[in-house]
Amino acid sequence: MDTTANDAAVRTLARRVLMPGFIGTTLPDWVAEELRAGLGSLCIYGGNIHDNQQLAALMAQVREASPEAILALDEEGGDVTRLHYRDGSNQPGNAVLGRLDDPQLTRASARAIAREMRSFGFNLNLAPDADVNTNAKNPVIGVRSFGISPHKVAMHTAAFTVGLQGEMVAACAKHFPGHGDTSTDSHLALPVVAVDPFTLAERELAPFTAAIQTGIAAIMTSHIMVPALDPENPATFSSAILGDLLRGELGFEGVIVTDALDMAGASAETGIPVAAVRALRAGADLLCLGTDMTRDDYELVIAAIIHAVHEGTLDIERLRDAAERTTALAVHYRLGDEACEPVQLAVGDWARAFETSEALEAWSASSAPVQLVQVDTDSNMAVGRVPWGFASVADTVPADQVDPRAKVLLAARAVDEEHAVHELAARLRRSGQQVLVCNFGWPADGADITTYGASPVLARTVLEMLQVPTA
Template identity: 55%
Template sequence: MDSTREALRRLVVGTLMPGFVGTTVAPWVTREYAAGLAAVCLYGANVAGPEQLSSLCAELRSVAPDLLVSVDEEGGDVTRLHYPTGSNQPGNAVLGRLDDTALTRESAAAIGRELTAYGINLDLAPVVDVNSAPDNPVIGVRSFGEDAALVSRHGVAAVEGLQAQGVAACAKHFPGHGDTVTDSHLALPRVDAPAEVLEVRELEPFRAAVAAGVACVMTSHVVVTAIDPERPSTFSPTMLGDVLRGRLGFDGVIVSDALDMAGASAETGIPEAAVRALQAGCDLLCTGSETTEDDYLAIVDAVVAAVESGRLDRTRLADAAARVERLRRTFAPGAVVAAAASKEVLWSEDTVAQAFSVSDAARAWQAVDAPPVIVQVASEPNLAVGRVAWGPEAAGLTTDADDVRAGAKVAVAGRSLEPGHPAWVVADRLRAEGHSVIVVECGWPRGEGDVVTYGGSVVAARALGRLLGVRAR
């Protein structure tokens, strides 16, 4: 490779943040770091436990000392550090319901301390989407709430908590994924709200995060018709240049949401999506959780070819790489510890339970003189959450439906309890067997549920157990 093309390739890989397969460092990551790779992203499939994660991060730092290492550690339902066991933080919806910004700041700071202990220096959080669509299939309890002012103040607290620990925060998913009923992992959502609503609802939390000095903003693969009716935000120069850079004054790193999502690349493929994202103004490209070496090289080749053909301006590419390099230097990692499982934040179960919604029927159930049990019903997660441990089962609080003894009162727990969810069938069966039964929604309320916990974290589950009088076995 001649020096000119080598320099171009170095710029290209300086804008990429691939995932990789496995629980040890993929050999190609080491090679590409030497060639200028900017970042990698760790996912749940890369994590088997705290000791293994420490080893993985130590290995990464030994071969790539100033690499940006990122995760989606939102706390609550979306966790990567605690993927096998469930999050040790309550999650955004619970924090928003409590509405104490000091608690939100401390939750984020605790996450930041844990990340820095592992040598992870970019957290793809907080979510600052306003969850204005109750049946939103992908945001829900990842949001602080449905009010823009509340989301703004808690988003700022989360940014401050993370960045005070030396971890770059990333407000997402610009300009807002909360008013959608389509999951962008699976299809291309649209937001059809008028411009005046977008201004005071979707944009306000991002405006606040920018004013608070957030290091990064992540795009959404969502078409916002009042601003750009043709292109998803990730590929919209209007959205990223005119709105985010211009009107909001953001000067940090624009990170694409994962380009392997259907909303980004179902029609074009990931390499073409990478070119389009850079053209639009993205600086750091999240390529997806299972990026192979062949996938990665195809992306590199496509972006190099786009510059050589004149489709992608080299100055735009150089600007993106320079922004990422500044981010790497600003949030340079410290030392990696041998084991970084943090137990420093002991959430009061009574405090967390204050966020719950508890119906009169649930209060009456509490008064029934019978031994309480919890039955958890399997609930399909969205792709952002993944197969993380969740709910009362993760906290050791459950009994199998077939093992419920005569005379017991039963709380049937599930999440996303829409009509047709199997939890309703289980509840009806147990009532028919003579049990006093309530139903617990461990997610965002869909209009039903005698108790709503606003999240499935282990922290929320333990608070639920205390509320219902069920102890871990």
């Protein structure tokens, strides 16, 4: 057998199933070369985007190298945005849409996202988040979810899918079979969802079933353990979960996309190349390799796939099947030459989604000048360093420079009982100042306003509601 020719054939198939990221805001030569040679997909991250002009130039380079590639990014709307990584999303986010519970509005939000994506040349959105957020202390899902009701999450997952795919952007529901009932971030460790099969079917799987019935193009795996389904392998590496359940029982025929394989839950113990082979063997079709890939990183993954085929630990037919599925997605959602102008989402009454306390009445009645303070809060890796809260739409002051004559609005997110905002609010109140705590996130004790999201549109809504001028 001509192993050189065989290696070339396997490499061709391997390219079709890989979705790397890259470093910088211009297209690296090695990525352009691989695109021209048949690289199936590319994922753009916040660090690759400086502004619209630069992004347009970058995407033109990508399209010139490969008109057929699947070009993806995470554009959930709300807290998780890549197109608006520098200024914050222009959409409210899933939790707000779930609170308003208007599928037409959810569909409109997704449609606006899709039109904007397509205007830059993207044809795969790694959204919607279909997780049912039943654990209030979930560190990575929270407001990315449409809510805690399986029925509601299923309905809005379907609506979001219709909105995206109606504009010819493929949707990808995540994180299968459900990341909502976890208290660990899979970017950092390997979470466990310890539920019985009945609960899993009725709760976690309901949104994915709805997405499949809607005709969703792709579903993303999660790096979580679900002992009820597979006591030995995380979902991304489980043929029982991806094959028997997703393909067999649920009847999904689209593309199975992995969550990023550079996450600790996937590759901390084995490295990305081994994780890539395991995911393919389990039934994944398109491997999201993660951010900041170098040519050497990429070549190690290619080499691992070729080696696995030679050694017989990865069936060539499984690799061929994955490549055929990703090619079919690329063909169906291929970008044409037609112009695609963004559409603006009609402004919803986002304040109807908020929870408020009785303290608002007295605070609003006071004639004292207003000062805004934003309490630094670390975001999870899915969100990144995106502008949020009052600081994204107005001038704020440091906590130690608050005018003692002012009434104060405090902004915080990821609020728990130990959050610094509680101590700051108590100190200001002891000094006689009127204070409102605005929690830009999932509900938590001690908040006077809970917005269910941190995007600038929600911050602006809070200030309009309280009649506070914005910058």
